[in-house]
Amino acid sequence: MSLVTYLGFPRIGLKRELKRALESFWRGESDAAALQQAASELRLRHWRLAQDAGADVVPVNDFSLYDHVLDHAVMFDAVPDSHRAVLDADFLTGYFALARGLQKDGHDLRALEMTKWFDTNYHYLVPELRRGQTFRLRDDKPVREFIQARDAGLRPRPVLLGPVSFLLLAKTTDGSARLALLDALLPCYVQLLAALKQAGAEWVQIDEPFLVLDLDEDTRHAYEHAWEVLSRADGPKRLLTTYFGALGDNAAFAARLPANGLHIDLVRGPDQLDDVLRVLPSDRTLSLGLADGRNVWRADLDKALLASQRAHAQLPSRQIWLSSSCSLLHVPIDLAPETALPGAIRPWLSFARQKIEELRTIADAQRNDAGALAALAAARAARAARLLSPLVTRPGLRRRLEALTADQGTRKSPYAVRAERQREALRLPLFPTTTIGSFPQTRAVREARARNRAGLLSDADYQAYLEKETAAAVQTQEQLGIDVLVHGEFERNDMVEYFGEQLDGYAFTRLGWVQSYGSRCVKPPIIYGDVTRPAAMTVQWSRYAQSLTILPMKGMLTGPVTMLNWSFVRDDQPRADTCRQIALALRDEVLDLEAAGIRIIQIDEPALREGLPLRRTDWAAYLQWAVECFRLTANGVADETQIHTHMCYSEFNDIIDAVAAMDADVVSIETSRSRMELLDAFVRFRYPNGIGPGVYDIHSPRVPGKAEMLGLLRKALDVLPAEQLWVNPDCGLKTRDWPEVRTALAAMVSAARELRLGVEAAA
Numbered sequence: 001m002s003l004v005t006y007l008g009f010p011r012i013g014l015k016r017e018l019k020r021a022l023e024s025f026w027r028g029e030s031d032a033a034a035l036q037q038a039a040s041e042l043r044l045r046h047w048r049l050a051q052d053a054g055a056d057v058v059p060v061n062d063f064s065l066y067d068h069v070l071d072h073a074v075m076f077d078a079v080p081d082s083h084r085a086v087l088d089a090d091f092l093t094g095y096f097a098l099a100r101g102l103q104k105d106g107h108d109l110r111a112l113e114m115t116k117w118f119d120t121n122y123h124y125l126v127p128e129l130r131r132g133q134t135f136r137l138r139d140d141k142p143v144r145e146f147i148q149a150r151d152a153g154l155r156p157r158p159v160l161l162g163p164v165s166f167l168l169l170a171k172t173t174d175g176s177a178r179l180a181l182l183d184a185l186l187p188c189y190v191q192l193l194a195a196l197k198q199a200g201a202e203w204v205q206i207d208e209p210f211l212v213l214d215l216d217e218d219t220r221h222a223y224e225h226a227w228e229v230l231s232r233a234d235g236p237k238r239l240l241t242t243y244f245g246a247l248g249d250n251a252a253f254a255a256r257l258p259a260n261g262l263h264i265d266l267v268r269g270p271d272q273l274d275d276v277l278r279v280l281p282s283d284r285t286l287s288l289g290l291a292d293g294r295n296v297w298r299a300d301l302d303k304a305l306l307a308s309q310r311a312h313a314q315l316p317s318r319q320i321w322l323s324s325s326c327s328l329l330h331v332p333i334d335l336a337p338e339t340a341l342p343g344a345i346r347p348w349l350s351f352a353r354q355k356i357e358e359l360r361t362i363a364d365a366q367r368n369d370a371g372a373l374a375a376l377a378a379a380r381a382a383r384a385a386r387l388l389s390p391l392v393t394r395p396g397l398r399r400r401l402e403a404l405t406a407d408q409g410t411r412k413s414p415y416a417v418r419a420e421r422q423r424e425a426l427r428l429p430l431f432p433t434t435t436i437g438s439f440p441q442t443r444a445v446r447e448a449r450a451r452n453r454a455g456l457l458s459d460a461d462y463q464a465y466l467e468k469e470t471a472a473a474v475q476t477q478e479q480l481g482i483d484v485l486v487h488g489e490f491e492r493n494d495m496v497e498y499f500g501e502q503l504d505g506y507a508f509t510r511l512g513w514v515q516s517y518g519s520r521c522v523k524p525p526i527i528y529g530d531v532t533r534p535a536a537m538t539v540q541w542s543r544y545a546q547s548l549t550i551l552p553m554k555g556m557l558t559g560p561v562t563m564l565n566w567s568f569v570r571d572d573q574p575r576a577d578t579c580r581q582i583a584l585a586l587r588d589e590v591l592d593l594e595a596a597g598i599r600i601i602q603i604d605e606p607a608l609r610e611g612l613p614l615r616r617t618d619w620a621a622y623l624q625w626a627v628e629c630f631r632l633t634a635n636g637v638a639d640e641t642q643i644h645t646h647m648c649y650s651e652f653n654d655i656i657d658a659v660a661a662m663d664a665d666v667v668s669i670e671t672s673r674s675r676m677e678l679l680d681a682f683v684r685f686r687y688p689n690g691i692g693p694g695v696y697d698i699h700s701p702r703v704p705g706k707a708e709m710l711g712l713l714r715k716a717l718d719v720l721p722a723e724q725l726w727v728n729p730d731c732g733l734k735t736r737d738w739p740e741v742r743t744a745l746a747a748m749v750s751a752a753r754e755l756r757l758g759v760e761a762a763a
């Protein structure tokens with residue numbers, strides 16, 4: 001008999017109920033009790049939904065008010081000293097101060113750094129530790145959520161982030177070794193496991209995703225030691241959970257760690273089942289990650305059934321669990337309300353709820369349940385229809401891809417020649433100022449779009465409204481004295497979804513929200529077929545904005561790699577092939593913008609680094625095609641046309657050659673939170689092209705002053721030639737308000753002007 005379960009569920013709610021509850025609490029419009037009530041209802045609703053879909057056991061403590069890594073840091077009291085007093089005085093105030101900063105009532109607390117959760121578009125908060133850090137169990141959230149589910153009649157399994165993964169996700173502020181803190185941390189886990197057992201937990205799920213990465217000796221020792229200590233605790237049975245890849249060379253090692261069960265990801269690592277069956281001690285439960293927690297396609301149930309049968313045959317006396325590959329956090333909740341999806345495509349898809357139903361089908365098919373066998377046949381037919389569907393292929397595009405030549409990805413002249421031509425054509429001052437693209441997406445802008453979608457605002461009136469906003473943004477930038485303008489992106493719901501909506505081969509959802517960080521969500525569009533561009537997508541807006549000013553107006557596009565990494569991607573061909581198709585569509589857009597008189601074109605690639613494979617052996621191949629795709633998009637233009645790219649959230653040391661190979665004329669990066677640390681990679685590499693290191697942290701409502709920005713720019717000038725330096729914020733300004741933006745940009749422009757005066761005086 002197989003038991004059906006999953007590793008975690010989306011938290012935000014089908015209608016983003018958690019977002020609304022959080023934002024209303026932050027605005028002071030509702031109190032803590034209302035927020036906790038909303039959270040409690042969401043948890044219960046999601047457990048019941050999973051149970052109704054066929055789950056036998058539901059995870060608990062997968063829920064979080066903001067982020068699960070932050071929850072663990074707070075639970076172990078691993079918070080900066082500066083924040084502890086507020087946390088002691090009022091839990092939620094302290095918790096959100098860590099997540100978002102706190103500038104109120106005499107406090108000036110910064111937020112913890114935010115970074116990518118492995119290779120996903122989810123962001124977690126980075127715990128800050130130091131040598132000699134002490135830990136104590138200051139909260140029992142996993143126990144409370146266990147009790148809530150238990151009392152509601154469910155069979156709950158608490159989820160914890162494992163001790164080694166927790167430390168590896170953290171950073172130390174003094175550069176000391178994180179894993180040296182293991183012995184200080186482990187007693188918290190031992191105490192917590194005892195409390196969970198006492199509350200009645202039979203199993204606990206302990207996530208150790210780092211086991212699918214390359215491990216050094218120290219980390220292996222840490223794993224052995226930690227799991228040895230956990231095995232001696234008087235706690236529930238321990239499921240060692242791995243996901244986001246195959247265990248690979250860590251398979252035997254992970255299988256032998258003292259746990260009672262092992263979970264493996266059979267979507268990212270379909271070939272690892274036999275390896276694991278060979279090395280897994282016979283007393284272990286095996287949890288099979290069969291339903292894809294990272295994508296939205298219906299599973300190949302025949303294949304999944306076979307895997308499950310193979311596991312049963314090899315481990316006849318053992319329990320086999322059928323589960324999701326990873327947490328379902330990264331997929332939308334339910335397909336049922338997506339009535340607007342094309343009828344031909346809907347049957348191909350499976351969201352969180354449907355994935356649990358699929359697992360139920362596999363379990364029931366094993367005992368030849370008639371309903372399950374019928375469902376299996378239906379799933380088989382749907383998959384076959386998808387693979388054969390004429391909607392998926394465009395022969396014309398295939399021919400165009402085959403005819404591609406290398407020179408299409410290469411600029412006509414080398415950078416030095418282009419830079420000279422661009423200097424003549426654009427006549428920009430030294431230290432040119434610009435912004436990254438978006439201006440505030442105010443409630444009014446989003447409401448106008450929602451009303452237009454609902455048919456309450458005509459297309460003409462919506463268009464006029466957007467033109468008015470764009471014109472006002474252009475005027476504001478001119479008044480502020482910015483050198484290279486942007487149109488503001490008011491017409492875009494999101495930098496990926498907006499393009500997806502205009503490309504063929506893409507479908508999009510109404511409620512397919514996926515959490516990106518805290519209360520912020522995205523609706524990743526779904527690439528189901530060959531991607532082509534039926535018509536120009538941005539030319540009208542760029543041309544309109546350029547018509548309002550004599551200053552250069554930047555065209556603004558999302559790059560092919562980011563379009564790929566932030567969409568749900570078809571799984572019937574290599575990702576590289578899909579990326580090349582998007583690159584060709586965007587190349588046409590770039591050339592259309594150039595033909596429309598746009599002299600500077602920015603192609604954003606914030607997700608290029610995020611897509612880097614988790615294993616080093618796979619890096620080169622990925623970077624090869626990712627860079628090739630960017631070049632195919634960007635490099636068809638004349639020497640005089642200036643290509644910018646933008647990357648935020650990037651650690652550049654690993655990819656600096658690739659960034660250089662992209663050969664953009666200017667790259668803007670996020671550097672303000674790290675006080676220009678991220679610039680190091682460019683300096684060490686002697687990166688030759690233009691660089692705009694961000695001087696304004698746009699993730700915080702805090703407004704930096706001129707002196708602060710000047711300080712950052714001088715730091716950059718210490719290591720870079722003046723001709724290379726651009727002046728810009730870290731990223732787009734869509735999440736900010738206008739008053740903050742005006743003040744900050746005015747300060748940014750005067751910082752750049754002062755810098756120019758300094759250079760002239762020195763000359």
Ligand SMILES: Nc1nc2c(c(=O)[nH]1)N[C@@H](CNc1ccc(C(=O)N[C@@H](CCC(=O)N[C@@H](CCC(=O)N[C@@H](CCC(=O)O)C(=O)O)C(=O)O)C(=O)O)cc1)CN2
Nearest residue numbers: 121443446447449450493494495496516519520521522566
């Ligand atoms: N895809 C993607 N990934 C990314 C980023 C990004 O910009 N896009 N940026 C980085 C950080 N991540 C972010 C992710 C989301 C948001 C964000 O602001 N999201 C918005 C939603 C954006 C959106 O889709 N907006 C729609 C829908 C807006 C909406 O809620 N409308 C209301 C009505 C209007 C109202 O009353 O507010 C409704 O439909 O009910 C629109 O503008 O049309 C949010 O959560 O609030 C910001 C940063 C990394 N990853």
Ligand SMILES: [Zn+2]
Nearest residue numbers: 606648731732
């Ligand atoms: Zn950005």
